[in-house]
Amino acid sequence: MSHLFETATSGRSKCRGCAQAIQRGDLRFGREPSNPLCGGEMTAWFHPHCAAYKRPEPLLQALVETPANVPDRESIERAAAP
Numbered sequence: 001m002s003h004l005f006e007t008a009t010s011g012r013s014k015c016r017g018c019a020q021a022i023q024r025g026d027l028r029f030g031r032e033p034s035n036p037l038c039g040g041e042m043t044a045w046f047h048p049h050c051a052a053y054k055r056p057e058p059l060l061q062a063l064v065e066t067p068a069n070v071p072d073r074e075s076i077e078r079a080a081a082p
Contacts, residue, residue, distance in 0.1 A: 003031050003062040005048070005070060017050025027071060031058055048072075052079035 011024040022028045022045055029051040030043040048070065051059045059080050063070060070076065 003029070003058045003065075005029055005062060005066050005068050008045075013045045015047045015050050016044045017046050017054040020047075022047060027068075029055075029059055029062065031055060048076050049079060052076050056080035056082070 005027060008022045008024050008026050008028050011021055013022045013028065014020065015022055015028075027048060029046045029048050031046075032043050046054065046059075048059070049072075056079075060077065063073065063077060
């Protein structure tokens with residue numbers, strides 16, 4: 001399973017945490033779990049703050065590994081902290 005931060009290329013993806021659209025140009029957090037139904041990979045996108053509450057462990061791991069500048073990083077880390 002891989003986790004990543006990237007800028008949304010369109011406004012079509014929806015956050016799996018709050019079900020709201022992730023606007024084009026906004027930073028988003030993705031996790032790629034294996035999908036047993038189709039045998040492929042599918043990225044589940046989250047707003048970073050939503051991921052802090054819904055998927056805190058993978059988010060914290062990705063924050064450590066990412067070279068990207070994550071806006072509001074400190075408040076995201078506080079929200080995800082146990």
